[in-house]
Amino acid sequence: TGAAGIGKTHLVAQLRTEESRIAWFDGPCDETSAQAYRPFRIWLQQYFRQASIKGVDENTAVFHARFDDLVKAIPDPELADELTRLRSMLAALVDLILPDSLYSRLRPEQRSENFQQAIKVLLKAESLLQPLVLHIEDAHWIDADSRALLENLLLHVSDYPFALVLTARPDGFEPLILLDAPQTTVRMTAFDxxxxxxxxxxxxxxxxxxxxxxxxxxxxxxxxxxxxxxxxxxxxxxxxxxxxxxxxxxxxxxxxxxPVDVHNLLVARLGQLDTDVRDVVAQAAVLGHEFELPVLREMVDETALEQSLAAGTSAGIWQPLSTGRYLFNHALLRDAAYTTQFAPHREDLHRKAARAVTAVATPDQPHYATLAHHHDEAGEPRKASANYLKAGDEARENYFIHEAHRYYSRGLELVETGKRRLPLLLGREAVNHWLGNRDEQRSDLLKLIELAAASSDRQLQADVGLRQATFALVTGEYAQAIQHAQRTTSLAVAIGDRALEARAMHRWGRALWQQGKPKAAVPLLKRALRLAEMADDAIEQAQSLYDLSILAYFEDDYETARRHLQQAIPLFEAQDDKRNLIRCINLLGLIDNAEGNYEAALDYYQQTVDLCRAVNWPYGEAHMLAHLGNGCFELGEYGRSRQIHEQALAISRSLGDRESEALSLDTIGMTYQFEGDLRTAKTTFEAALNVHQSLDNPNLRAFVLTHLGIVLTNLELIEQAGMYLYDAMSLRSSTGADRTGIDTEAALAWLDLARGDTAFAAERALEIMQRMEENGPSGVELPLHVYWQCISILRTVNMISEAESALKSAYMLLQTRAQRIQDDALRQRYLTHVPYHQQIVATYQAIIST
Incomplete structure (x- = not known):
C-alpha cells in the first residue's frame, strides 16, 4: 500500500522479473467503471485472447481453443471436469453467451456463485501447470463482487501454488479478511x-x-x-x-x-504535445483509464490516430495492450487529460464517444452501461436513463446486484415521469431485496404501490402485491404478508396466472408458518405445489417441497419429511441449484440425527461441507460445519467437535454472521462443560451471551442461558445460576417453546437440588418425567442429560422406584440410539465418552446386578 505515485506498480514489475517460472495474471481496477468483477474480466479478456477488433465468431473460436488446450493439460481429472462444467460461465465473463449451456439455464442468484466458482477453478487449474500470482492493481477501486470473491479465493487452496498480490492506496481501502492464507503488508514510504x-x-x-x-x-x-x-x-x-x-x-x-503541484505538472507536460496528439489524448481520456481502439477509431481520423498513438506511447502517456486496447500509464495522467477540458467541450467529447460506442455495439455486446455513462456526461438524461435501465437489467440477470443498483439509482435520478420511473423502480426494488436494503426497498415499494393503483394493469398490480407479501415476510410483518398474499392470489386467479398464484400461495403458507401456525400452513404449501406442477414451474415446486419437508421435520414426521426431500432433490439437481441441494442434504442429516442415526447424519453433514467448499460458499460452510460439529458432540467426540466449531467460528466472524458465531460458541462451551472444564465453559458461554446482545433471537439466547446456568450451578455460583435460568424460562414462555423448555425446567430442578430445595426439585423432576413419558424425547435438546438430572434428583430424595422407572426409560432410549450406530468402536464411544450416558449405563447395570 502507498500513496498515488509512490511506486507500487514499479515494485511489482521488479518482483515479477526475478522469477521467470511464475505466471503472472493482472487484474486492474478502474475508477471510472462500475462493472462487477471488473479486474477479473479484464484478466480473462487477456487470458482468452479476446479482442474488440475481432468479431464474436472469431472471439468465440479463440476462447474455445484456449479453453480446450487448458483442459487437456490439467493433471487432475476431477478439476478438469469441473472446469468443463463451468465453461459457459467463463465465456459469459468475456461477453460470449454460449447457447444451451449452464449459464443459460441458471437463475440470476445461481449465476453469481457459479461465476466465482469458475474463476477459482480456473486459477486452481492454471496453478497445477505453473505456480502463479494474481495481481489486482489499484484495489482501492475494487468493486464489491470482486472483493467478496477475493476473500473467498484463498479458502481451501493450500494444495495449489498460487498467491495474491494487491496494490492499493491506503485511503478508502479496507484490508481483505483472508482466513486460510498467510499475508504480509508492505507499506511504501517517500524516497529520501x-x-x-x-x-x-x-x-x-x-x-x-x-x-x-x-x-x-x-x-x-x-x-x-x-x-x-x-x-x-x-x-x-x-x-x-x-x-x-x-x-x-x-x-x-x-x-x-x-508547476505548483503534480496535477499542473502533468497538465503542463500534456500541453507540450502536438495539437493532434493532445486532441487524441483528450478523446481517449473520455473513454477511461483503459480504452478500446475500435471506439477511438470511430472518433478520430485514421491517419491522425496512428501517429498520435505512437507519439503518446513515446511520451509515456499510455501503453498498448495485446487485445486492441490501450492503457494510460498512470491514473493521474488520465485525470489530468480529462479534467482540463472545459465542460462544454467535455460534453461534446462524450456525445462523440456515445456515437462511437453505438457504431461498434452488437446485439451480443450492446455496451449499455458505457452508453449510459457517455450520454449522462453529455447532458442527455433521456438517452442516459434508457441505457441505465438496460444496463441495470443486464447486470441483475447476472446477479451483479451492486452494479445493477448503481445503474437503476442513477437512472431514477434522471427521470421524472411515472411511466419512465416504473421499470427502474421495479428493477431496483428487486435488487434491494437481494441486497437487504430494507429502508430503500420499502420506499421503492410505496412508489410502486402508488403507480400500480393509478394503473388498470392487473398484472402489474399482482406483481406489486407479491412484492409486498415478500417484503412483509422478510421483515417479520406476517399478518400483512398474509393480507398481501391473499389479495395477490385473487388477482392471479382473475388473470389466470397459475405460476403467480402458486408463488402467492407459497408466501401465504410461509407467513402462517412464521406466525407459529404450521398446521395451517401445510395445506397452502400443498396447494402451491399443485399449482406449480400445473404451471410447470420447477423452481416453485422444489421450494414448496422443501418447505413442506421442514414443517414435517419440526412435527417429528420424519417419513413425510424424507419423502418430500426425495422429490425436491432431483428438481434442485436439474436446476443445478447447489445451495438448495446442500440444504436438502443437510436436512436429511438433521432427520437422521433426530432419529439417533448418528453415523448417517455425520455422512450427510460431511457431504454438505464438501459441497459448500466445492461451490465456494463460505456462509453455507460455516453452518454445515456447525452441524457436523454438533454430530460429533452427540457422539462424545468433544475434541473433534470443538475443532470443527472453531473452523465454523472463524468463517462466521469473517462474514459478520453473528448468529452462527453465537451458536458455535455455545457448542464449544458445552464441549468444555462435559469434559469437566467448567471455568472455560463459563467463559465461553459468557462470550456467546455477549454476541447475543446484538441479536434478536430469544430462543437461541435461552439455550445459552440454560447451559450457563447449569455450569454456574455446578460451580456453586447459585445466585447467578438462578438469575440466568429464570431469564431462560421467561424467554421459553414468551416464545412458546414448550419442548425445548424441558431442558431449562430440568436445569431449574438441578438448581433447586443444589440450594437444598429438595422437595421442589423432586416435584419438578416428576413433572418433567411425566411429560417425557407422554410426549417422548423429540424436541428436547439433550433428553438423556435431562433424564440423568431427574434420576439423580429422585435418587437424592430417596424416591427409588420413581428413579428406577426413569432410569429404565433412559437406558432403553440410550440403547435404542446406540444400536443404530453400526461401527462398534463408535457405538462404544457413544456409550462411554458422554458422561451422562456412562452414568446411566453404570447405574442401570449396578441395579440389575443387585
Whole structure:
C-alpha cells in the first residue's frame, strides 16, 4: 500500500522479473467503471485472447481453443471436469453467451456463485501447470463482487501454488479478511535524498547536483512518480543539463516556470504535445483509464490516430495492450487529460464517444452501461436513463446486484415521469431485496404501490402485491404478508396466472408458518405445489417441497419429511441449484440425527461441507460445519467437535454472521462443560451471551442461558445460576417453546437440588418425567442429560422406584440410539465418552446386578 505515485506498480514489475517460472495474471481496477468483477474480466479478456477488433465468431473460436488446450493439460481429472462444467460461465465473463449451456439455464442468484466458482477453478487449474500470482492493481477501486470473491479465493487452496498480490492506496481501502492464507503488508514510504539522487541519475544519465536533488525533494515530496514527471518537465524545457539546474533568469524565474503541484505538472507536460496528439489524448481520456481502439477509431481520423498513438506511447502517456486496447500509464495522467477540458467541450467529447460506442455495439455486446455513462456526461438524461435501465437489467440477470443498483439509482435520478420511473423502480426494488436494503426497498415499494393503483394493469398490480407479501415476510410483518398474499392470489386467479398464484400461495403458507401456525400452513404449501406442477414451474415446486419437508421435520414426521426431500432433490439437481441441494442434504442429516442415526447424519453433514467448499460458499460452510460439529458432540467426540466449531467460528466472524458465531460458541462451551472444564465453559458461554446482545433471537439466547446456568450451578455460583435460568424460562414462555423448555425446567430442578430445595426439585423432576413419558424425547435438546438430572434428583430424595422407572426409560432410549450406530468402536464411544450416558449405563447395570 502507498500513496498515488509512490511506486507500487514499479515494485511489482521488479518482483515479477526475478522469477521467470511464475505466471503472472493482472487484474486492474478502474475508477471510472462500475462493472462487477471488473479486474477479473479484464484478466480473462487477456487470458482468452479476446479482442474488440475481432468479431464474436472469431472471439468465440479463440476462447474455445484456449479453453480446450487448458483442459487437456490439467493433471487432475476431477478439476478438469469441473472446469468443463463451468465453461459457459467463463465465456459469459468475456461477453460470449454460449447457447444451451449452464449459464443459460441458471437463475440470476445461481449465476453469481457459479461465476466465482469458475474463476477459482480456473486459477486452481492454471496453478497445477505453473505456480502463479494474481495481481489486482489499484484495489482501492475494487468493486464489491470482486472483493467478496477475493476473500473467498484463498479458502481451501493450500494444495495449489498460487498467491495474491494487491496494490492499493491506503485511503478508502479496507484490508481483505483472508482466513486460510498467510499475508504480509508492505507499506511504501517517500524516497529520501539518497533514493531521489539515484532516481535522478537514472533519468538524466549523469550525477545530479545537490541543488537539483534539493529541488526534487521539495517539489516531488519524495514521491517517485511526481519526481520522475518533474525530471521529464525540466529536461523537456531545457531547465536541466548535465545534472545541473539551468537558471537563465535566476531562481525567481525558475520558480515561475515550475508547476505548483503534480496535477499542473502533468497538465503542463500534456500541453507540450502536438495539437493532434493532445486532441487524441483528450478523446481517449473520455473513454477511461483503459480504452478500446475500435471506439477511438470511430472518433478520430485514421491517419491522425496512428501517429498520435505512437507519439503518446513515446511520451509515456499510455501503453498498448495485446487485445486492441490501450492503457494510460498512470491514473493521474488520465485525470489530468480529462479534467482540463472545459465542460462544454467535455460534453461534446462524450456525445462523440456515445456515437462511437453505438457504431461498434452488437446485439451480443450492446455496451449499455458505457452508453449510459457517455450520454449522462453529455447532458442527455433521456438517452442516459434508457441505457441505465438496460444496463441495470443486464447486470441483475447476472446477479451483479451492486452494479445493477448503481445503474437503476442513477437512472431514477434522471427521470421524472411515472411511466419512465416504473421499470427502474421495479428493477431496483428487486435488487434491494437481494441486497437487504430494507429502508430503500420499502420506499421503492410505496412508489410502486402508488403507480400500480393509478394503473388498470392487473398484472402489474399482482406483481406489486407479491412484492409486498415478500417484503412483509422478510421483515417479520406476517399478518400483512398474509393480507398481501391473499389479495395477490385473487388477482392471479382473475388473470389466470397459475405460476403467480402458486408463488402467492407459497408466501401465504410461509407467513402462517412464521406466525407459529404450521398446521395451517401445510395445506397452502400443498396447494402451491399443485399449482406449480400445473404451471410447470420447477423452481416453485422444489421450494414448496422443501418447505413442506421442514414443517414435517419440526412435527417429528420424519417419513413425510424424507419423502418430500426425495422429490425436491432431483428438481434442485436439474436446476443445478447447489445451495438448495446442500440444504436438502443437510436436512436429511438433521432427520437422521433426530432419529439417533448418528453415523448417517455425520455422512450427510460431511457431504454438505464438501459441497459448500466445492461451490465456494463460505456462509453455507460455516453452518454445515456447525452441524457436523454438533454430530460429533452427540457422539462424545468433544475434541473433534470443538475443532470443527472453531473452523465454523472463524468463517462466521469473517462474514459478520453473528448468529452462527453465537451458536458455535455455545457448542464449544458445552464441549468444555462435559469434559469437566467448567471455568472455560463459563467463559465461553459468557462470550456467546455477549454476541447475543446484538441479536434478536430469544430462543437461541435461552439455550445459552440454560447451559450457563447449569455450569454456574455446578460451580456453586447459585445466585447467578438462578438469575440466568429464570431469564431462560421467561424467554421459553414468551416464545412458546414448550419442548425445548424441558431442558431449562430440568436445569431449574438441578438448581433447586443444589440450594437444598429438595422437595421442589423432586416435584419438578416428576413433572418433567411425566411429560417425557407422554410426549417422548423429540424436541428436547439433550433428553438423556435431562433424564440423568431427574434420576439423580429422585435418587437424592430417596424416591427409588420413581428413579428406577426413569432410569429404565433412559437406558432403553440410550440403547435404542446406540444400536443404530453400526461401527462398534463408535457405538462404544457413544456409550462411554458422554458422561451422562456412562452414568446411566453404570447405574442401570449396578441395579440389575443387585
Amino acid at each position: 535524498a539518497t533514493a531521489v539522487r539515484q532516481l535522478a541519475a537514472h533519468h538524466l544519465g549523469s550525477t545530479p547536483s545537490d541543488a537539483l536533488v534539493s529541488l526534487l525533494l521539495e517539489r516531488g515530496q519524495g514521491n517517485p512518480f511526481y519526481t520522475a514527471q518533474l525530471l521529464h518537465y525540466l529536461r523537456e524545457n531545457g531547465l536541466v543539463a548535465k545534472g545541473e539546474l539551468v537558471r537563465a533568469g535566476g531562481q525567481a524565474a525558475l520558480d515561475a516556470l515550475l
